[in-house]
Amino acid sequence: MNTTTDLILVGALTAVWLTAGLLADTLPGARTARELRRRAGVLSTLVGAGAAVFIAVPVITGLLPGESAAPAAALLPAVPAVLAVTVTAHRLTQIRRGAGAFATAPLTPAPPALRAAAAHPLVATPLQVTGLAALTGIPIAAGIVEVPGADVAGIVLTVAGLAVLTLAIRHAVRHSRLNLAVLAPIGRRRLRSLPAAQRPTETYAALPDEARPVATAAHEVDLVG
Numbered sequence: 160m161n162t163t164t165d166l167i168l169v170g171a172l173t174a175v176w177l178t179a180g181l182l183a184d185t186l187p188g189a190r191t192a193r194e195l196r197r198r199a200g201v202l203s204t205l206v207g208a209g210a211a212v213f214i215a216v217p218v219i220t221g222l223l224p225g226e227s228a229a230p231a232a233a234l235l236p237a238v239p240a241v242l243a244v245t246v247t248a249h250r251l252t253q254i255r256r257g258a259g260a261f262a263t264a265p266l267t268p269a270p271p272a273l274r275a276a277a278a279h280p281l282v283a284t285p286l287q288v289t290g291l292a293a294l295t296g297i298p299i300a301a302g303i304v305e306v307p308g309a310d311v312a313g314i315v316l317t318v319a320g321l322a323v324l325t326l327a328i329r330h331a332v333r334h335s336r337l338n339l340a341v342l343a344p345i346g347r348r349r350l351r352s353l354p355a356a357q358r359p360t361e362t363y364a365a366l367p368d369e370a371r372p373v374a375t376a377a378h379e380v381d382l383v384g
Contacts, residue, residue, distance in 0.1 A: 161220070161223055161225055161226075161227050162228075162300070162301060162302055164219065164220070164223060164227065164229070165220075165227055165228050165229040165232065165300035165301075166297070166300050166301055168212070168215065168216050168219060168220070168229045168233075168300070169216075169229055169232045169233065169293065169296050169297055169299075169300040170297065170300075171212055172209070172212045172213065172216070172233060172236065172293045172296070173290065173293040173294050173296070173297060175205055175208050175209045175212055176205075176209050176236065176240070176286060176289040176290035176293050177290035177291075177293070177294065178205060178290075179202060179205035179206060179209060179243075179286045179289075179290065180283065180286040180287035180288075180289070180290040180291075182198060182201060182202055182205065183202055183282055183283035183286045183287065184283055184287070185198070186198050186199065186202065186254075186277040186278075186282065186283070187274045187275075187277040187278035189269050189274070189277070190268065190269060191265065191266050191267060191268060191269060192258045192260075192261035192264075192265060192266075192267045192268070192269050192270070192273070193258070193261075193265035193266065194269070195254065195258045195269045195273060195274075195277065196254075196255050196258035196259055199251045199254045199255040199258065199277070200255055202251050202286075203248060203251045203252065203255065206243055206244060206247065206248050206251070206286070209240065209243070209289070210240070210244050213233060213237060213240060216229050216230060216233045217230055228299055228300050228302060229300055231296075231299055232296030232297070232299040232300040233293070233296060235292045235293075235295060235296055236289045236290075236292035236293040236296060238292075239285050239288040239289040239292060240285075240289045242281075242285040243285035243286050243289055246281050246285065247281060247282055247285050247286060250276065250279060250281060250282050251282065253276065254273060254276055254277055254282075257270075257272075257273050257276070258273060
């Protein structure tokens with residue numbers, strides 16, 4: 160068994176997705192539009208790198224002789240990774256484009272709507288769940304846990320499920336709080352019609368008559384004679 164190769168592959172997979180999950184947690188905290196765009200771009204790059212490592216696992220293990228536990232260790236994080244590559248990557252692209260609209264004024268504070276979009280549970284949760292699932296694959300790659308049929312694997316799956324639920328609730332609460340920040344100015348400044356008695360009335364004043372010029376004696380014309 161190529162234990163060293165398996166640990167390197169699964170360790171790289173874990174490092175990429177855990178880094179993406181940690182960075183996604185700080186995405187809504189960006190102060191400016193430029194910072195938000197930069198973080199979204201780095202996250203998109205990490206998602207692409209994580210997908211590349213998934214592809215490299217069966218390719219490299221297939222070229223090496225002997226058995227390998229890396230494909231089995233990478234199978235568990237592959238499920239949330241599919242959601243991250245499809246849904247999360249699309250949302251990151253939308254956030255990056257929205258922040259890119261402020262390219263002429265990069266120091267503009269990040270709009271509340273974009274911060275709420277960055278805090279959506281489908282942005283950070285798939286990345287963090289993939290990182291945690293990849294972390295649980297390290298004992299499998301090291302040969303400590305055998306799959307299938309190990310009691311330790313069942314315990315790990317239970318802990319991972321509880322972690323997924325906790326992360327989803329946390330991000331949902333933060334997303335709702337930032338959504339309220341977006342809608343609060345609308346609620347405070349709701350337009351309503353004034354009663355007829357309080358409506359302003361417009362008054363019009365007539366312009367003063369223009370003074371007619373007085374003819375002088377030199378310009379008088381005697382029409383009688």
